[in-house]
Amino acid sequence: MEQILAQAKRVAEEAEVFMVSAEETPVQFEANRLRHIQSKQSSYMALRIIRSGKIGYATATELGDSQNLVNAAVETAPFGMVAKFELPSLSIYPKIEVFDPKVESVSVKEMINLGEELIATVRGHTPDIVCDAGVSKAIISVHIINSRGGQANYKQSVFSLGIQGQLIRDTDMLFVGESESSCHPLTETGAIAGKVLQQLELAKNRASVPSKPLPVVFTPHGVASALILPLMIAFNGKTVLKGASPIGNRLGQMVFDDKLWLWDDPTLAYRPESRPCDDEGIPSQRTPLVQQGVVTNFLYDLQTAALAHTRSTGNGSRSRGGLPTPSPSAFIIKPGNTTFDEMVNDIKEGLVIEQLMGAEQGNILGGDFSGNVLLGYKVESGRIVGRVKDTMVSGNVYQLLKQITAIGSDARWVGGFLNTPSLYCPTLSVASK
Amino acid sequence: MTNTQAIAHQLAEVINRCSADYIEARLEESQTSYISYRGRELDSIGRASAIGGNVRAMVKGAWGFVSFNDFNELPGRVELAIKQAQFAGSEQSQLAPAEPVVDTSAIAQDKNPVVIPLAEKKQLLDEYNDIIWRTPKLQTSIIDYGDSYKTVIFLNSLGSYIEQDRADVTLRLSAIATEDNEVQQAGLSFGSRGDFSLIQGLHQPVGQMAQLAVELLSAPQVKGGEYTVVLDPVLAGVFAHEAFGHLSESDFVYENDRLRQIMTLGRRFGSNELNIVDNATIPGLRGSYKYDDEGVPATKTYLIREGKLVGRLHSRETAAKMKEKPTGNARAINYCYPPIVRMTNTYIEPGAASFDDLIGDIEEGIYVKNWYGGTTSMEMFTFSAGEAYMIRHGKLAEPLRPVVLTGNVFTTLMNIDGIGNDLQMNQGGGCGKREQIPLPVSNGSPHIRIRHCLVGGR
Numbered sequence: 001m002e003q004i005l006a007q008a009k010r011v012a013e014e015a016e017v018f019m020v021s022a023e024e025t026p027v028q029f030e031a032n033r034l035r036h037i038q039s040k041q042s043s044y045m046a047l048r049i050i051r052s053g054k055i056g057y058a059t060a061t062e063l064g065d066s067q068n069l070v071n072a073a074v075e076t077a078p079f080g081m082v083a084k085f086e087l088p089s090l091s092i093y094p095k096i097e098v099f100d101p102k103v104e105s106v107s108v109k110e111m112i113n114l115g116e117e118l119i120a121t122v123r124g125h126t127p128d129i130v131c132d133a134g135v136s137k138a139i140i141s142v143h144i145i146n147s148r149g150g151q152a153n154y155k156q157s158v159f160s161l162g163i164q165g166q167l168i169r170d171t172d173m174l175f176v177g178e179s180e181s182s183c184h185p186l187t188e189t190g191a192i193a194g195k196v197l198q199q200l201e202l203a204k205n206r207a208s209v210p211s212k213p214l215p216v217v218f219t220p221h222g223v224a225s226a227l228i229l230p231l232m233i234a235f236n237g238k239t240v241l242k243g244a245s246p247i248g249n250r251l252g253q254m255v256f257d258d259k260l261w262l263w264d265d266p267t268l269a270y271r272p273e274s275r276p277c278d279d280e281g282i283p284s285q286r287t288p289l290v291q292q293g294v295v296t297n298f299l300y301d302l303q304t305a306a307l308a309h310t311r312s313t314g315n316g317s318r319s320r321g322g323l324p325t326p327s328p329s330a331f332i333i334k335p336g337n338t339t340f341d342e343m344v345n346d347i348k349e350g351l352v353i354e355q356l357m358g359a360e361q362g363n364i365l366g367g368d369f370s371g372n373v374l375l376g377y378k379v380e381s382g383r384i385v386g387r388v389k390d391t392m393v394s395g396n397v398y399q400l401l402k403q404i405t406a407i408g409s410d411a412r413w414v415g416g417f418l419n420t421p422s423l424y425c426p427t428l429s430v431a432s433k
Numbered sequence: 434m435t436n437t438q439a440i441a442h443q444l445a446e447v448i449n450r451c452s453a454d455y456i457e458a459r460l461e462e463s464q465t466s467y468i469s470y471r472g473r474e475l476d477s478i479g480r481a482s483a484i485g486g487n488v489r490a491m492v493k494g495a496w497g498f499v500s501f502n503d504f505n506e507l508p509g510r511v512e513l514a515i516k517q518a519q520f521a522g523s524e525q526s527q528l529a530p531a532e533p534v535v536d537t538s539a540i541a542q543d544k545n546p547v548v549i550p551l552a553e554k555k556q557l558l559d560e561y562n563d564i565i566w567r568t569p570k571l572q573t574s575i576i577d578y579g580d581s582y583k584t585v586i587f588l589n590s591l592g593s594y595i596e597q598d599r600a601d602v603t604l605r606l607s608a609i610a611t612e613d614n615e616v617q618q619a620g621l622s623f624g625s626r627g628d629f630s631l632i633q634g635l636h637q638p639v640g641q642m643a644q645l646a647v648e649l650l651s652a653p654q655v656k657g658g659e660y661t662v663v664l665d666p667v668l669a670g671v672f673a674h675e676a677f678g679h680l681s682e683s684d685f686v687y688e689n690d691r692l693r694q695i696m697t698l699g700r701r702f703g704s705n706e707l708n709i710v711d712n713a714t715i716p717g718l719r720g721s722y723k724y725d726d727e728g729v730p731a732t733k734t735y736l737i738r739e740g741k742l743v744g745r746l747h748s749r750e751t752a753a754k755m756k757e758k759p760t761g762n763a764r765a766i767n768y769c770y771p772p773i774v775r776m777t778n779t780y781i782e783p784g785a786a787s788f789d790d791l792i793g794d795i796e797e798g799i800y801v802k803n804w805y806g807g808t809t810s811m812e813m814f815t816f817s818a819g820e821a822y823m824i825r826h827g828k829l830a831e832p833l834r835p836v837v838l839t840g841n842v843f844t845t846l847m848n849i850d851g852i853g854n855d856l857q858m859n860q861g862g863g864c865g866k867r868e869q870i871p872l873p874v875s876n877g878s879p880h881i882r883i884r885h886c887l888v889g890g891r
Contacts (some may be wrong), residue, residue, distance in 0.1 A: 030688065034523075035495055036498060036521070037497055037517035037521045038497070038500075038771075039500075040499075040500045041500065042485070042500070042501070042769060043503070055477075057479035057480075058479055058480045058481065058482075059481040059482075060481065061482070072482070075480065079468075079475060079478045081474060081477070112521075130689050168691035168692060171695055173810065173812035173813075175810055211657065211658055238471055238476075241472075242471055242472040242572070243611065244609045244616060246614050246615075246616050321481060323477040357808055357815055358807075358815030358817065361807070361808070361817035361837055362817055362835055366615065366618070368834070368835075370817075370836070370837035370889035370890070371815060371837060372813050372815045372839040374810055389813075390813075390887065392657060392837070392839050392887055392889035394654075431657030431888070431889055431890065433885075433887055
């Protein structure tokens with residue numbers, strides 16, 4: 001790395017070398033049986049240079065060939081953006097624990113046992129369900145050095161465990177599933193299995209819904225699959241800078257219900273989305289985005305922050321090896337004090353949405369969403385009476401979150417990137433066959 | 434001999450010495466360039482190169498898989514894959530028979546778009562961006578261009594040795610219009626098998642796209658409910674892919690008895706006029722190839738013929754377990770993943786109806802065009818239109834906000850009651866399955882009409 005930096009400094013004013021390497025061991029079960037054991041080693045190096053004031057960029061997996069990497073970065077620089085930022089010099093990073101050496105020493109046999117246990121519990125409840133399960137451990141190392149003396153290194157461990165079940169009766173299909181991840185080894189399957197069994201119980205009966213506006217409870221999975229993507233895009237500093245965010249000019253204004261609090265947090269110990277610094281070497285921080293319904297911040301990397309005349313929030317991320325761009329680490333929605341049962345009990349006729357399919361396919365910039373209720377339940381007189389099918393819901397995230405009836409006390413991690421409670425909304429458009 | 438060829442020969446020797454029910458290896462070398470705009474300014478431009486490989490071994494019915502881009506310790510990697518498979522395996526290995534293939538003629542077939550000067554690519558994108566920005570009320574634009582050129586060497590314990598290449602070009606443009614905190618967008622996707630000229634000369638559609646984004650600001654949202662819908666070839670292609678294509682991927686079916694019962698060959702899914710095909714042998718399309726990633730020659734496979742299920746897509750393993758012939762549909766997005774059963778170029782064959790025939794007798798319906806996306810749970814699927822218009826009294830009427838449509842594979846295909854005569858293939862898509870996304874595929878269809886389609890709305 002030092003050699004590449006030295007080579008790059010000879011042809012550029014500034015340079016930064018980013019390297020990530022990973023060793024991953026996934027164990028996969030298909031159709032109830034162990035089918036794959038894998039081992040994946042990968043590494044790549046990214047070189048960002050500032051040459052004649054402009055940004056050049058190249059990546060390579062072949063670490064031996066440093067001159068080619070430098071040449072490729074130099075070739076792109078004349079077309080690159082004018083660099084408005086300064087690379088960070090040596091920084092002090094917060095102590096954020098994201099590595100547990102115990103992950104490395106979990107044996108493949110132990111991983112297989114976890115998967116078998118999960119499948120056995122779910123099939124013990126519903127013998128004819130067909131399950132796919134995955135257990136995976138990974139160790140990731142990140143190194144950053146730059147020409148201003150900036151330097152960051154950290155190692156991260158990630159352990160994940162998940163199951164998906166498919167239950168077919170005639171041509172009717174039911175999909176259930178749950179997963180969990182941590183920087184610690186996961187040793188318990190009970191919580192995951194419990195969630196799946198709960199889904200199976202609630203979906204046992206079928207119910208129909210009328211086509212009309214109805215009150216809706218989004219479970220944590222429902223929030224993740226229906227509501228969160230438009231917000232992640234809208235709070236992205238780059239979307240704001242380009243004037244494409246519906247909340248971009250509403251900083252300090254009440255945009256959401258005053259019960260809503262939302263922040264981005266890469267500082268939580270032993271969470272896979274946490275890290276001491278972002279991919280540009282900027283120290284991690286917790287960034288409040290919505291406080292009591294008021295928009296308080298957007299997320300920035302170095303270049304976007306400079307263009308917007310503000311400071312990086314430490315959200316520079318290189319997804320798929322590209323240039324750093326603002327990206328959320330983990331979104332956290334503050335739990336309220338209403339239990340899930342209290343929400344359901346409050347509804348005379350309505351829906352519980354656990355999984356919405358296709359919500360990300362519309363005008364997500366504008367906050368519109370529309371999707372098929374892949375897993376959801378009908379509520380009648382305060383009770384869940386059964387699963388709904390052939391049902392579409394449509395709405396707009398900003399209209400929906402302007403007035404929230406209640407926020408749940410049941411916050412938990414879903415999909416790895418979101419910690420949220422259930423949200424109870426007074427009305428959503430429903431179309432059903 | 435190139436570096437990767439030398440490594441391939443080394444690997445072949447190691448594999449010959451080892452013992453497993455089956456072993457294969459893939460080595461890949463790729464170059465990529467990309468340019469993106471967020472707004473008026475170029476946002477990022479870069480080049481990437483990657484080299485890597487993998488070894489996959491089968492022992493007693495289970496797979497071990499090792500991927501790497503560090504080429505030291507090759508014998509150790511092969512041994513690890515075998516050891517993993519031994520550890521997981523507990524039954525009989527089953528793979529449909531395949532002939533050993535030695536073929537290096539499929540190399541240098543594609544044009545390499547990565548070597549076109551960045552200045553030339555940027556010039557074209559600047560022209561498109563200027564057109565978008567000239568549109569009044571337009572807030573911003575998003576343009577993502579990417580190209581790649583990849584060579585793959587495949588070898589296996591049957592003695593196969595295959596070299597192939599694949600070039601790819603993708604271009605996605607969006608125009609974003611705003612007014613009073615309201616945001617609307619319109620998008621277009623293009624792609625080609627490495628042929629840069631196919632994304633040139635699109636100035637007119639790009640201008641129309643920008644205009645559409647502005648028009649959507651004043652367009653009403655449709656009222657949710659059931660409608661007769663007419664799909665343009667682009668969206669109908671996405672429909673064929675989502676509504677039926679995924680369900681015909683045998684890895685979903687082969688170990689699932691209930692699903693096997695549903696997917697019995699001969700079962701009726703649509704009317705006699707409905708034919709759906711997956712065909713990797715059409716030259717020059719993004720889903721095409723000579724051999725799949727298990728070294729099996731590509732085929733044309735009818736999935737639905739005259740409304741009945743007649744075939745499905747296979748890897749060697751799913752074919753053996755279902756006692757059918759392999760179709761050459763095992764594909765991996767890159768060396769980090771083992772191949773899984775995937776579509777290639779999937780399309781609905783043309784029928785006889787003209788566009789006017791299709792909309793002429795619709796009292797109230799919706800014409801939907803272009804795609805935002807689509808997804809499936811196999812039984813249920815959704816797909817979304819980038820452009821929509823009411824049909825009133827047999828004529829196209831006012832524009833609508835983009836709509837999401839949903840259906841149930843067991844009823845919606847049966848509700849197709851009109852198939853146009855104007856088949857077009859769309860090259861702008863990418864398919865995701867498990868973690869492997871986006872895989873180059875193409876979809877196609879003529880205009881089609883579907884009765885009783887559920888549409889989301891206010």
